Amino acid sequence: MSLYTNLSYSLLCPFQLLLDLAFQTDKKAYLDVSRLAFTPFGELNSPNEWINLESLGNIVPIRAQQLIKYLSPYLSKTLCIHIYLDERRLSSDNLYSLLLLAEELPQLTLFFYIAEDENPCREQLTQLFTAKNSVDIHFAKSNTIQAFHQAQLKELRPHQQAVLASKGFKFDSALNINLLIGYAWTLLKTGAYEIGTHLLEEARSSCENIQDADMLLLHLQLIRFHSHQYEKLALEPYPPFFSGVDADSTKYLYYLKAYAATLTRHLDIAEIYFEKAGINEHLPLADEFSLYQLNIFALYSVFQQKADLAYRLEKKIEQFAQDHQLDSIGLKYVNFINIARLHKKAHEYPLSLSYYEKAYKIISQGGYTTSDHIYYNMNLGSLHEAAGDFKAALLFWINAALHWLVAENPYALAWRPKLILCQEKTTELNHPLLLSDVVRFFHHKIDNLLDKAGIPEPKATEQYFHFCLNHPALLKEACYVHNGLILYSSYQITPPVFEELKPLADYLSSLLKHMLNFNSDYQTLVIDDSVQNLYQIDKQQARILASVNHCQRCYWNGESLTLQKITSNELQSGLILSLSELIEDAEKEEHLLKLKYKRSFLNKTLDDEDEINIFLALKEGDHSKASQQLLSNLPLLQRLLYKKIICLQINPEK
Structure with missing residues (x-):
C-alpha cells in the first residue's frame, strides 16, 4: 500500500499526515480522525489545569497514538508513505505520528521529498528512524517527484482546506488576526503547537500594524509558554x-x-x-x-x-x-x-x-x-x-x-x-x-x-519476561511484595514492548528474576499502579493485594504466605478502600453517571449499573456494604481500581 501526504504548506490541520492517510483509506476512519484531531485535551483555561495536564505527559505523541488507533485497521502491514515537505520541516505532531506508525506496522517505508539536501530535518529523521529495524527511510529532492505523485499530492490540498473550513477556520487571502489566534490556541490544545507558533511567527513578521503585531506577540509568547x-x-x-x-x-x-x-x-x-x-x-x-x-x-x-x-x-x-x-x-x-x-x-x-x-x-x-x-x-x-x-x-x-x-x-x-x-x-x-x-x-x-549497594550484577537469564501494567482482564498467578516493589506474575503472553525498549526489558528480567526468585515458567510480569505511597507493606496487606487480584500465591520479602478468603473487616483494617478524593462532582443522567475530577483529563462517564451502585454506596458512606459487594465480585473491584474511581491506600495505623 502506497499513500501520500502533502506537508509543504504552513497552514495545515493538526496531525495533517494522519488526516491525509485516513482520507485515502476509509471514510469512517477519515471522519473519526478529523473529529479527534481537532478535539482539545480539555478547556485548559487556568494555570492549575495546565499543570495537571503536564502529569498526563507529552500530549503530542498521546494524541498521535489515539488517532492511529482509528486508522491502523485500514492500513496494510507493509506501508509506503510519500511525504512531500519541500522547504518545510516536519512538525512534532507529524513526526510522532510516523514514529508511532513505525511501532504499529511490521514494515514501513518512508520517502521524504525535500527542497535541498541540507534540509535541517534530514539528520534528525535519520537518527530517529535508523534505530527502528522495520523502517526504510529515503530522501529525494522535491523537483524529482514523479508526475503521478504530484497529482496525488495536489488532490489532497482542497480536502485539507475543506476540513479547516468545516471546523470554523476558513482563511481568505486577507489576514484575520482573531481567527488566526483562535486557530493557534486550538492547535496548542490538541497537541499540534508547532504549527500554531509558526503561523503566528509568519503573521507577525509580515504585520505592518503595530497594535496587531503586539497582540500576535502576546499570544505567541503564551503558546510558547x-x-x-x-x-x-x-x-x-x-x-x-x-x-x-x-x-x-x-x-x-x-x-x-x-x-x-x-x-x-x-x-x-x-x-x-x-x-x-x-x-x-x-x-x-x-x-x-x-x-x-x-x-x-x-x-x-x-x-x-x-x-x-x-x-x-x-x-x-x-x-x-x-x-x-x-x-x-x-x-x-x-x-x-x-x-x-x-x-x-x-x-x-x-x-x-x-x-x-x-x-x-x-x-x-x-x-x-x-x-x-x-x-x-x-x-x-x-x-x-x-x-x-x-x-x-x-x-x-x-x-x-x-x-x-x-x-x-x-x-x-x-x-x-x-x-x-x-x-x-x-x-x-x-x-x-x-x-x-x-x-x-x-x-x-x-x-x-x-x-x-554492594549487590553483584545478575547474569543474563535465558528466558525474558513480557511486561505490562495491571489490567482487570489479565489473569494473575502470584503476587510478589519486595519492600517498595509490587509485582504480579502471569502465564499469559502480553504484547511485547517497543523494539527499542527490549534491552531494558531483558535487563530488568534478569535483575528481577535474581532478586525475587521467579518461577521460570512465567510469561509476563505485571506492574501494580493501584496502591500509592508504598512504604512497609506488611504480610496481611500483601495477602489482601494478592486476594484482590485473584492470585493463587503470595510472597512477602521472599516468604511464602498462606492465602485465605478475606473478610470486609480485614480489607478495611489492612488497606483503606475509598472513592478517589479527586472526584469533585458526579451528575446522574438516566442510566449514566458523569464523573468530574479535579484533574479534568480523568473525567469519565459510567454506564455499568454495578459500578454506579458501588460509587453511590461509597459516596453515601456505606463502606461496609460496598466492601462486601466488591469482595464477592473481584472483577468489579479490579475494574473500579483500573478506572481510578476507587483506590486502595495502606492503612497508616497498621
Missing part, C-alpha cells in the same frame, strides 16, 4: 513599549519572559524582566497568580545561590495557600516539590521526604498518571541515594524504569522526567524523545546503584 518553548520565549526581542495590549497584558509578557529566562538560565534577562514585572521577594500575595509569580522568583533565587531566601519564599506560599484554603492541586504540588528539593539541597533528608510525600498525597487517591509514578520514584530514588541509602534508592529507580517500560506510550514522557532521563538542558525540551537515551540512562543508573 504552555508548550515549553522556553528558549524562544526568553530570547524573543521586545519593543521598548507595547501599544497593542493593555498594562496588565504588558506586565504578563514581562513575567513570561522572566519565567522562561529563569528556566533556561539566562539570568541576566530574568533579572531585567522580574524588575519590569514588579516581581521580587517583597511581592504582596493576593491571589493564586501572585503565588506562581513568587514561586518562579524563588527558583531564580536558587540559581542566584540564595537558597535560604528561596526557602522562605516557598514557605510563605505554603502558608498563604493554607490560610486561604486554596484548592489548587497544581500549585500546592509544585510548592511542596520545591520545598522538598530545598530540604534535600540542605541535606535535611527526613524533611525532604515528608514534603515529597505531601506533594504526592495531593495527586494520589486515584490521580497518579504513569508520568507521576515515574517522577515519584525518580525523586524518591534520588533522595535516598543522596542520603546514602543505596538499597532503597535502587528499588525506587527499578520502579521508575518498570513504570516507563509498561507505559502505553513511552514517547509521552512528561518534560520534567524527560530532562533527567535524556540528560537534556531546558533549551532542548522540544527535541523528540530518543527511546535509546532513556534505556541507556536507566541501565547506567541501576548498574551504578547495584555497585554502591
Whole structure:
C-alpha cells in the first residue's frame, strides 16, 4: 500500500499526515480522525489545569497514538508513505505520528521529498528512524517527484482546506488576526503547537500594524509558554513599549519572559524582566497568580545561590495557600516539590521526604498518571541515594524504569522526567524523545546503584519476561511484595514492548528474576499502579493485594504466605478502600453517571449499573456494604481500581 501526504504548506490541520492517510483509506476512519484531531485535551483555561495536564505527559505523541488507533485497521502491514515537505520541516505532531506508525506496522517505508539536501530535518529523521529495524527511510529532492505523485499530492490540498473550513477556520487571502489566534490556541490544545507558533511567527513578521503585531506577540509568547518553548520565549526581542495590549497584558509578557529566562538560565534577562514585572521577594500575595509569580522568583533565587531566601519564599506560599484554603492541586504540588528539593539541597533528608510525600498525597487517591509514578520514584530514588541509602534508592529507580517500560506510550514522557532521563538542558525540551537515551540512562543508573549497594550484577537469564501494567482482564498467578516493589506474575503472553525498549526489558528480567526468585515458567510480569505511597507493606496487606487480584500465591520479602478468603473487616483494617478524593462532582443522567475530577483529563462517564451502585454506596458512606459487594465480585473491584474511581491506600495505623 502506497499513500501520500502533502506537508509543504504552513497552514495545515493538526496531525495533517494522519488526516491525509485516513482520507485515502476509509471514510469512517477519515471522519473519526478529523473529529479527534481537532478535539482539545480539555478547556485548559487556568494555570492549575495546565499543570495537571503536564502529569498526563507529552500530549503530542498521546494524541498521535489515539488517532492511529482509528486508522491502523485500514492500513496494510507493509506501508509506503510519500511525504512531500519541500522547504518545510516536519512538525512534532507529524513526526510522532510516523514514529508511532513505525511501532504499529511490521514494515514501513518512508520517502521524504525535500527542497535541498541540507534540509535541517534530514539528520534528525535519520537518527530517529535508523534505530527502528522495520523502517526504510529515503530522501529525494522535491523537483524529482514523479508526475503521478504530484497529482496525488495536489488532490489532497482542497480536502485539507475543506476540513479547516468545516471546523470554523476558513482563511481568505486577507489576514484575520482573531481567527488566526483562535486557530493557534486550538492547535496548542490538541497537541499540534508547532504549527500554531509558526503561523503566528509568519503573521507577525509580515504585520505592518503595530497594535496587531503586539497582540500576535502576546499570544505567541503564551503558546510558547504552555508548550515549553522556553528558549524562544526568553530570547524573543521586545519593543521598548507595547501599544497593542493593555498594562496588565504588558506586565504578563514581562513575567513570561522572566519565567522562561529563569528556566533556561539566562539570568541576566530574568533579572531585567522580574524588575519590569514588579516581581521580587517583597511581592504582596493576593491571589493564586501572585503565588506562581513568587514561586518562579524563588527558583531564580536558587540559581542566584540564595537558597535560604528561596526557602522562605516557598514557605510563605505554603502558608498563604493554607490560610486561604486554596484548592489548587497544581500549585500546592509544585510548592511542596520545591520545598522538598530545598530540604534535600540542605541535606535535611527526613524533611525532604515528608514534603515529597505531601506533594504526592495531593495527586494520589486515584490521580497518579504513569508520568507521576515515574517522577515519584525518580525523586524518591534520588533522595535516598543522596542520603546514602543505596538499597532503597535502587528499588525506587527499578520502579521508575518498570513504570516507563509498561507505559502505553513511552514517547509521552512528561518534560520534567524527560530532562533527567535524556540528560537534556531546558533549551532542548522540544527535541523528540530518543527511546535509546532513556534505556541507556536507566541501565547506567541501576548498574551504578547495584555497585554502591554492594549487590553483584545478575547474569543474563535465558528466558525474558513480557511486561505490562495491571489490567482487570489479565489473569494473575502470584503476587510478589519486595519492600517498595509490587509485582504480579502471569502465564499469559502480553504484547511485547517497543523494539527499542527490549534491552531494558531483558535487563530488568534478569535483575528481577535474581532478586525475587521467579518461577521460570512465567510469561509476563505485571506492574501494580493501584496502591500509592508504598512504604512497609506488611504480610496481611500483601495477602489482601494478592486476594484482590485473584492470585493463587503470595510472597512477602521472599516468604511464602498462606492465602485465605478475606473478610470486609480485614480489607478495611489492612488497606483503606475509598472513592478517589479527586472526584469533585458526579451528575446522574438516566442510566449514566458523569464523573468530574479535579484533574479534568480523568473525567469519565459510567454506564455499568454495578459500578454506579458501588460509587453511590461509597459516596453515601456505606463502606461496609460496598466492601462486601466488591469482595464477592473481584472483577468489579479490579475494574473500579483500573478506572481510578476507587483506590486502595495502606492503612497508616497498621
